[in-house]
Each structure stands twice: as structure tokens, then as C-alpha cells.
Amino acid sequence: RSLRFVTLVYRHGDRSPIKAFPRDPYQESAWPQGFGQLTQVGMRQQWELGQALRRRYRDFLSDTYRRQEIFIRSTDCDRTLMSAEANLAGLYPPGGQQMFNPNISWQPIPVHTVPESDERLLKFPLTPCPRYEQLQTETRHSAEYINKTKENWQFLQMVAKETGIRDISLESVWSVYDTLFCEQTHKMDLPAWVTPDVMTQLKQLKDFGFEFLFGIHNRVEKARLQGGVLLDHIRKNLTKAANVSAHQNLKLLAYSAHDTTLVALQMALDVYNKIQAPYASCHLFELYQEDDGNFSVEMFYRNESGKEPFPLTIPDCQHKCPLQRFLELTDPVVPQDWEQECKV
Numbered sequence: 001r002s003l004r005f006v007t008l009v010y011r012h013g014d015r016s017p018i019k020a021f022p023r024d025p026y027q028e029s030a031w032p033q034g035f036g037q038l039t040q041v042g043m044r045q046q047w048e049l050g051q052a053l054r055r056r057y058r059d060f061l062s063d064t065y066r067r068q069e070i071f072i073r074s075t076d077c078d079r080t081l082m083s084a085e086a087n088l089a090g091l092y093p094p095g096g097q098q099m100f101n102p103n104i105s106w107q108p109i110p111v112h113t114v115p116e117s118d119e120r121l122l123k124f125p126l127t128p129c130p131r132y133e134q135l136q137t138e139t140r141h142s143a144e145y146i147n148k149t150k151e152n153w154q155f156l157q158m159v160a161k162e163t164g165i166r167d168i169s170l171e172s173v174w175s176v177y178d179t180l181f182c183e184q185t186h187k188m189d190l191p192a193w194v195t196p197d198v199m200t201q202l203k204q205l206k207d208f209g210f211e212f213l214f215g216i217h218n219r220v221e222k223a224r225l226q227g228g229v230l231l232d233h234i235r236k237n238l239t240k241a242a243n244v245s246a247h248q249n250l251k252l253l254a255y256s257a258h259d260t261t262l263v264a265l266q267m268a269l270d271v272y273n274k275i276q277a278p279y280a281s282c283h284l285f286e287l288y289q290e291d292d293g294n295f296s297v298e299m300f301y302r303n304e305s306g307k308e309p310f311p312l313t314i315p316d317c318q319h320k321c322p323l324q325r326f327l328e329l330t331d332p333v334v335p336q337d338w339e340q341e342c343k344v
């Protein structure tokens with residue numbers, strides 16, 4: 001059997017906080033490049049992912065960059081554009097001939113994007129979509145959501161007071177954890193109220209926030225309106241790759257995106273492990289042509305550096321999933337007409 005086509009979806013590397021809460025001792029000036037920017041830790045994480053992919057696909061990709069075999073698209077965000085560039089530096093270190101300067105072991109490779117206002121594929125949740133908002137309202141009335149709010153009411157009040165955020169909720173608390181996580185990662189002293197137990201509880205609430213976005217209530221319909229849009233695009237490319245002759249050049253499609261991109265996609269595939277996609281984590285789709293000529297799809301998830309990606313299996317299929325079966329099983333979470341299905 002032979003590997004015919006690969007699609008990658010990865011989260012950017014380590015970044016500075018998106019924002020600071022009002023009473024945070026560290027405001028934007030505390031960060032070298034300000035908020036939301038890829039750090040050198042993040043650049044290294046992406047370069048390392050690129051090197052791991054180079055090893056994994058050393059017999060699949062040409063060892064020198066060939067423009068027809070790879071296409072990279074990123075959201076129009078500094079951290080994702082820079083992540084893709086760092087990733088490519090690891091994936092395609094130029095061989096002798098390709099070095100445009102003998103002192104620089106790097107070559108430019110295009111990273112495509114669309115303006116943020118036109119991004120309809122890689123940034124989630126996709127809005128505006130009235131039906132999705134309706135599902136979110138229904139989710140807020142679910143027992144799970146109401147209980148979670150009740151169980152954490154005192155805690156959320158404490159966090160509101162300590163942070164100076166007035167309207168804190170299960171849906172906004174993610175950014176308190178995120179900011180503190182970034183500060184902790186970069187060895188900045190945390191305020192005294194942030195004990196290890198507080199961080200643990202904040203992390204749990206942050207993870208619940210991701211569940212709220214794409215699950216808890218009516219996961220399948222939420223998937224049709226969210227992650228299923230990206231999955232539809234990926235399915236179309238897998239099907240196209242299975243229908244062109246073997247020397248079809250495009251071998252690798254890479255999408256440089258966000259944690260919500262990976263979570264939306266994995267919720268649609270029903271393979272989400274309930275843990276926020278880590279920095280530079282990568283979901284892999286590999287299309288194989290078997291000896292009998294049929295095609296199968298294998299999925300992997302690399303969410304720990306230095307470890308091999310682990311196999312992901314879509315429910316009701318085996319890890320090596322025949323393409324037709326993969327398409328049948330994912331039909332329910334792919335929108336027929338997104339605009340129409342968003343109408344209420």
C-alpha cells in the first residue's frame with residue numbers, strides 16, 4: 001500500500017496572553033511583542049513539529065521543496081502565520097542547491113491566507129449563525145450547564161473580585177486561566193490568590209468552556225454548523241486525491257490555526273479527548289491506497305512533543321478506515337447548505 005495524500009491541522013505555538021484582566025499586574029507592556037504574539041518557545045515548538053513531520057514523511061515528500069506538492073494556509077493572525085513559517089523551516093530545510101545564501105539554511109515558502117473578515121474555514125466558532133446561537137441558548141438551559149454554574153458560583157465570584165472582571169461566566173472564564181497560564185509558563189509570579197487549586201479549578205472551567213462551544217447539547221447539529229464545515233473541505237480533498245492519478249502532485253495540505261479549530265474538528269469527528277488542544281498540537285489525516293486499489297483514511301493526533309502521533313479512530317470504524325466508510329460516517333456532521341441550516 002502507498003501513502004497518497006496528507007492533510008494537517010495544527011494549533012500555533014506558545015504565545016503571549018490574548019489580553020490581561022483589569023487587575024492583572026502584567027499588562028501588554030510586560031510582553032516583548034505585546035498580546036497574542038508567538039514567543040520564541042512557540043517558534044521552537046513549531047520548528048520541532050516541522051522536523052517531526054519531515055521524519056514521518058521523509059519517504060513521501062521530496063527532500064527539497066517542490067511547490068506543486070504542498071499548500072499551506074493560515075488564519076490571518078500573526079501567531080498562526082509565524083507558526084506556519086517556523087513549521088516550514090523545520091519541514092523543508094533547504095538542501096545545497098536550494099540555499100539562496102550559503103550562510104542561511106532557510107528558504108522562503110509561501111503561507112497563504114485570507115483576511116480575517118473573510119475567514120470561513122479555519123476560525124471557530126463560525127458566526128453569524130442564528131441556529132447555532134439558538135443551540136447555545138438551549139445549552140445554557142441544560143442541566144449540565146446550570147449545575148456547573150451553581151457548583152462554581154462562589155468560585156466565579158471570587159475570581160471576579162480578584163480579577164476586576166465584572167461579568168465573569170463559564171463562557172468568559174477561559175481567558176483568566178489563559179492569561180495566568182501564559183504568565184506561569186513564562187515564569188512570571190502569579191498573584192497570591194492564584195493557588196494551585198485555583199489554577200486546577202480554572203483549568204476545569206476553561207475545558208468546560210470548550211465543551212460548551214461544540215458539545216454538551218446537540219453535538220451533531222452543532223458540528224454541522226461548526227467543525228463540519230472544515231471536515232467537509234477535508235473530505236472533498238481526500239476524495240479528490242483518491243480520484244486523480246498517482247503522480248498527482250499535491251501531496252500535503254497544511255492548515256495553521258487555533259485550539260478552537262482543532263476542538264471543533266475533533267468534536268465533529270467525535271474523537272475529542274476533552275483536553276484543550278495544546279500548543280503546536282497537530283491532527284493528521286493520511287490517505288492510503290491499498291494493494292487492492294481501494295483507499296483508506298488513517299487519523300493521528302500529535303499532542304505531545306517528542307512523542308509519536310497516536311492513532312485516532314472514528315466511532316464505528318477501525319483505525320484504518322475505508323474512505324467510503326469514512327465518508328458515510330461523517331455525512332451526518334457535514335452541512336448540506338450552511339447558510340440555510342443557520343436560518344431559524
Ligand SMILES: CCCNC(=O)[C@H](O)[C@@H](O)C(=O)O
Pocket residue numbers: 011012018257258259260
Ligand atoms: C478571542 C481570542 C481567540 N483566541 C485565539 O485566537 C487563540 O489563538 C486561541 O484560539 C489559541 O489557540 O490559543
